[in-house]
Amino acid sequence: MTDIGIVGYGCYIPRLRIRVEEIARIWGADGKNIKNSLGVEEKSVPDIDEDTVTIAVEASKNALKRARINPRNIEAVFIGSESHPYVVNPSGTIVAEAIGVSNNLFCADLEFACKAGTAGMQICYAMVKAGMIKYGLAIGSDTAQGRPGDALEYTAAAGGAAFIIGNNPLAIIEDTLSFATDTPDFFRREGEPYPKHAGRFTGEPAYFRHVVTATTNFLKKTGLKQDDFDYIVFHMPNGKFPLKAAKKLGFPPEKIKQSLVVKKIGNTYSGSSLLGLSNVLDVAKPNERILLTSYGSGAGSDCFSFLVTDAIEERRCSAPRTREYIENKEYVDYGLYVKLKGKLKL
Amino acid sequence: MPNKSSIPLSWRLNKSIYRLVGNKCKRCGTFFFPSRDICPKCRRKGDIEEVVFSGEGEVYSYTMINVAPKGFEQQTPYLIGIIKLKEGPLITGQIVRPNNNIEIGKKVYAVFRKLTEDSKSGIIKYGFKFKIKD
Numbered sequence: 001m002t003d004i005g006i007v008g009y010g011c012y013i014p015r016l017r018i019r020v021e022e023i024a025r026i027w028g029a030d031g032k033n034i035k036n037s038l039g040v041e042e043k044s045v046p047d048i049d050e051d052t053v054t055i056a057v058e059a060s061k062n063a064l065k066r067a068r069i070n071p072r073n074i075e076a077v078f079i080g081s082e083s084h085p086y087v088v089n090p091s092g093t094i095v096a097e098a099i100g101v102s103n104n105l106f107c108a109d110l111e112f113a114c115k116a117g118t119a120g121m122q123i124c125y126a127m128v129k130a131g132m133i134k135y136g137l138a139i140g141s142d143t144a145q146g147r148p149g150d151a152l153e154y155t156a157a158a159g160g161a162a163f164i165i166g167n168n169p170l171a172i173i174e175d176t177l178s179f180a181t182d183t184p185d186f187f188r189r190e191g192e193p194y195p196k197h198a199g200r201f202t203g204e205p206a207y208f209r210h211v212v213t214a215t216t217n218f219l220k221k222t223g224l225k226q227d228d229f230d231y232i233v234f235h236m237p238n239g240k241f242p243l244k245a246a247k248k249l250g251f252p253p254e255k256i257k258q259s260l261v262v263k264k265i266g267n268t269y270s271g272s273s274l275l276g277l278s279n280v281l282d283v284a285k286p287n288e289r290i291l292l293t294s295y296g297s298g299a300g301s302d303c304f305s306f307l308v309t310d311a312i313e314e315r316r317c318s319a320p321r322t323r324e325y326i327e328n329k330e331y332v333d334y335g336l337y338v339k340l341k342g343k344l345k346l
Numbered sequence: 347m348p349n350k351s352s353i354p355l356s357w358r359l360n361k362s363i364y365r366l367v368g369n370k371c372k373r374c375g376t377f378f379f380p381s382r383d384i385c386p387k388c389r390r391k392g393d394i395e396e397v398v399f400s401g402e403g404e405v406y407s408y409t410m411i412n413v414a415p416k417g418f419e420q421q422t423p424y425l426i427g428i429i430k431l432k433e434g435p436l437i438t439g440q441i442v443r444p445n446n447n448i449e450i451g452k453k454v455y456a457v458f459r460k461l462t463e464d465s466k467s468g469i470i471k472y473g474f475k476f477k478i479k480d
């Protein structure tokens with residue numbers, strides 16, 4: 001059997017940033033304290049003409065540059081997001097048309113809070129493995145919303161990453177496993193502009209239980225050990241949770257460091273763990289192994305192991321690295337932030 | 347682009363404004379954007395084929411819009427430019443933020459953005475804009 005995995009990857013992060021302290025200033029909160037307790041310094045802000053679809057298109061264009069394939073050979077597109085611009089009318093067909101994939105297309109928008117992008121990756125992997133498609137495109141992209149004044153406002157950010165799955169990969173998908181239970185720690189009803197969250201309940205019974213169980217079950221299933229991995233990537237709702245999860249699972253903190261993009265861009269929801277993976281692929285060497293566990297409220301986790309191949313070296317230079325998007329930035333104040341988020345009525 | 351333009355009209359233009367698809371006369375080598383059915387130079391002898399433009403070009407001219415037409419009010423101030431594409435044609439498009447590093451002759455590349463929306467409940471129009479190369 002031939003190896004199936006990531007043939008090309010690409011990311012996109014909007015250029016604008018707002019500092020945690022600037023948000024805290026508006027609400028009379030202690031910015032330094034919030035910054036330290038969240039482990040987040042600033043977050044990305046979509047420009048007035050950027051949304052989940054435009055982020056997905058730019059990330060996919062970068063993935064195509066690395067994959068070096070004809071987009072016509074992509075036969076499936078799955079976008080995971082909790083901020084699809086339409087409730088009815090798929091984001092996937094717009095992205096597909098914008099990058100010129102085949103019209104003989106398996107396409108659906110996915111939702112599972114912050115883990116819908118990794119769910120898309122699993123579907124593409126299975127379809128390639130089954131021989132149904134040659135290449136599939138899986139994207140996690142979000143422009144996350146937080147109610148003004150709510151704790152989420154400090155971290156809810158924008159960004160995304162795209163992965164083309166097929167044969168001749170730059171990173172082989174060795175195996176994948178998921179764990180899910182009915183745990184409503186974070187939700188948004190139809191027609192509501194902002195999600196609600198269950199405060200501290202989002203920690204132990206939600207994030208930690210699912211990330212730790214999925215990862216533990218995965219290690220048991222594959223027989224892989226903590227030492228077999230060079231890098232680990234977890235979903236990043238803030239800067240603290242992934243480090244704590246790594247500790248609970250017996251991984252040393254240096255293995256997660258490269259993936260922690262949250263400090264400078266915030267929580268990009270469906271983009272979060274995938275942007276972490278993109279930042280790891282930017283530096284990983286052939287034969288290194290990466291563990292990724294996503295988390296989506298409601299709640300579930302998808303766990304993967306990737307084995308980097310020789311193809312990484314030449315392909316990764318074909319598109320901008322994650323770090324370039326993180327470092328290329330322009331700050332906005334709260335007033336402009338409110339305007340860009342479309343909260344002003346004219 | 348006119349506000350509230352019909353959905354069928356913008357749908358027909360999707361391919362060209364999403365991906366900068368135009369065409370080229372194979373006989374004389376002239377590129378066209380938007381697409382043309384007939385090459386004005388070669389007329390009946392022309393041989394037209396579809397082309398996806400690279401999206402690369404340079405600023406030919408620009409202006410800052412402070413008073414916007416309907417559908418663009420939330421975006422002011424913003425830049426509109428005439429871009430000379432690498433392949434030849436001149437096309438009009440918005441130039442995305444930042445607004446302060448613009449100059450005639452600067453290199454640009456095409457990006458995919460939201461152009462306008464009919465209303466909060468209406469259709470969203472997407473397409474190309476240009477970004478100054480860093």
Ligand SMILES: [Zn+2]
Nearest residue numbers: 371374385388
């Ligand atoms: Zn001609």
